[in-house]
Amino acid sequence: MKNPQLNKHGELQHLLAIDGLPKSVINHILDTASSFVSIGERELKKVPLMHGKSVFNLFFENSTRTRTTFEIAAKRLSADVINLNIAASSASKGESLLDTIDNLAAMHADMFVVRHATSGAPFLIAQHLNDTKQHHVHVVNAGDGRHEHPTQGLLDMYTIRHYKKDFSNLTVAIVGDVLHSRVARSDIHALTTLGAAEVRVIGPQTLIPSGLEQMGVRVFTNMNEGLKGVDVVIMLRLQNERMNGALLPSTQEYFKQYGLTPERLALAKSDAIVMHPGPMNRGVEIDSAVADGSQAVILSQVTFGIAVRMAVMSIVSGSHG
């Protein structure tokens, strides 16, 4: 099946996944974002690129943080934003997902920012809009199940490019619960596409999906070995709910084996940067000394994230079906 996120001219009309995105499209997004980074620092933070457009935040799964970043990005593009907490809405009245989508599209929506607990939901929505020729509506995936979180992947790439310029010599380590992480999946696809020299994944055997090596990734279960000589460390958030299951021992035990401490970070290159998608669990996956240390670029990720989302929204809303 044709990739529904690109139109027939190869332009980005929806952002659903990093998987399948050509390098040129990723670079176009990052270049566009770079022009938006300075806007946040100006006295007047708004540009009129989406003035008069209606952006719907469709959060079938609650996430105040992520919703906020998209809301700010849309408002800085001068769009009107409508927040819909769908969990509390028609979904509970027995309406089907696609009926909800058709209804909102009929209100002349221009964009759906979709968060959903089910992998593939934004893909399903975009495919349906394409099939029914509702080309005026663009879909941006704000995280779907364990699948992808493409804007997080893109802002991570923006951050790495900002600090390291070139991907071709970089060794990047992604540490933690890769099995349940849509961020990890998006990052791996992006790093591979952009030509990182080596992508490593570090975590307990139980939290590493099998067959990951076929994605061009080196797997380490020993943290100290995995960190040796890396340029970039991407820490993943440990979901508290995993602790209740059989997958992990206690958080103390986890921190002892996979927590990023200053001692461990010293194994990486001396100019290595430390990233985290937030919110952080201090003392679980990351030590406060590292989180607040000079190598951490975690708050830069947040700042760049707004610019990257502005770039994605303005690019897809400027494309045609």
Add this chain to the structure above:
Amino acid sequence: MKNPQLNKHGELQHLLAIDGLPKSVINHILDTASSFVSIGERELKKVPLMHGKSVFNLFFENSTRTRTTFEIAAKRLSADVINLNIAASSASKGESLLDTIDNLAAMHADMFVVRHATSGAPFLIAQHLNDTKQHHVHVVNAGDGRHEHPTQGLLDMYTIRHYKKDFSNLTVAIVGDVLHSRVARSDIHALTTLGAAEVRVIGPQTLIPSGLEQMGVRVFTNMNEGLKGVDVVIMLRLQNERMNGALLPSTQEYFKQYGLTPERLALAKSDAIVMHPGPMNRGVEIDSAVADGSQAVILSQVTFGIAVRMAVMSIVSGSHG
């Protein structure tokens, strides 16, 4: 008592109910809406008619869908929108309804869009604002108890007029749980006022209010007989909660007797249109083949609904007390 929704010049200052609205006012709303329909399709969807005005969505009863349509309409008129979920607010702090209203009016509100589980609540609010000479605040009823849902009634009329041009030769059937439906009540008043040739109501005896014939309506309990030769079929949503009571057998039984299937729809005129206020229960009151069929104009209702709400909001906010 004087109709509180019209000022002394007979202009619409609040929209509370279709009941009591002169034909000329209804037509003025529909004509105004028609100028707004094209706005939704433009690149720039905003007009400055309510720039600087503050619209408060006062939803004492939760309804994300309806709140969204009013929020979009207000934003396309360039108003500022404040969403208040009052169920979770001061109401629970023991404050009286009218104290809440006076407080919000004192913030120089321009409009209250009111949804309330109690029939008559928007009427009470409008009457109070009139009595206390707070003429700068206009009330729009977004659904009150079993009473009326006037903007739904108006958008239904807009839709019928769009497809059928003239009301005077039309036979319209309203099907379902008429007893609990504020939509049905608004539709019946509107159709009668606009001079529809015949208004029919179809449903089980237990869901038809007694005395309906006095509103100029023909009642059918047999679906096949009721649909014969009609130009317009308005399906009502079956509230799931009715099923738990003694009023109805199972949903399967209901669908068998009153569900709109292609076979049943064939009894209506060949160019009959099918309407539904949404959200639909597919397989309960309507068959998917009909909902997605060529005679369904359900998504057009949604699109027209935004324009009709823009018309109502701009008309009432332009009136004076």
Add this chain to the structure above:
Amino acid sequence: MKNPQLNKHGELQHLLAIDGLPKSVINHILDTASSFVSIGERELKKVPLMHGKSVFNLFFENSTRTRTTFEIAAKRLSADVINLNIAASSASKGESLLDTIDNLAAMHADMFVVRHATSGAPFLIAQHLNDTKQHHVHVVNAGDGRHEHPTQGLLDMYTIRHYKKDFSNLTVAIVGDVLHSRVARSDIHALTTLGAAEVRVIGPQTLIPSGLEQMGVRVFTNMNEGLKGVDVVIMLRLQNERMNGALLPSTQEYFKQYGLTPERLALAKSDAIVMHPGPMNRGVEIDSAVADGSQAVILSQVTFGIAVRMAVMSIVSGSHG
């Protein structure tokens, strides 16, 4: 420690408490508010003073009413407003308060309006922003624990000044649950700073904090004595939850001893004004005849409150670190 709400030029960069605010700063806020009062009455209620700025309503404690007043004030200043109900957000994901703050600041926020159940939380946030040189973000306290509610205190002063012109001859009585009232605390500091002739506090012994006399306040447990000859009566809301504890007898008993009735009000000066921060408990702390009577200025407080919040927001966002 230096007062974190003033910058090195003595300008207001955060509004955290009335306590410690110089008289000149209070008067500057009231004078600025006065220019905003008329804006609410204009056809076009907006001024572009904060166009392009991002105001975050950070409500760690739910309060629809207060959030609404800040949202309106910010929108009338043309700011973009982001509402965050933090109780339901990252706080529950184990993130620390200051990590949340740093994250939002990294999104280039311009202002945090903070409501928190813990006394001192806005102070902590402002101190942290100052310490980390994030001077672009300004904090406004929208109520913290039992500590202060400075914008309520300022709008109360605006109201008193509006009706009584000069503070130097005024006797003001604050009546009710002073112990738990942040409003009372802000009012006492403001009245003292502005040079009111006498500030009285009236309430049951159990609801009067000890040592209040050292704030320059006269304490009365007998309502009739306390009201004699006063110019201004500020009634406090009785929190229903206090009734469950051992601090108070029944609401009927409370009303009998401390409820403001027309008879009691007659003990004050004949031109005394009656104030209440809302929402009112009619029949508990205030009789309806008084609440709706000609001496009540309760709805004026609400109107002035928007102008005062506009003044505070525009002043702090115009200051530099």
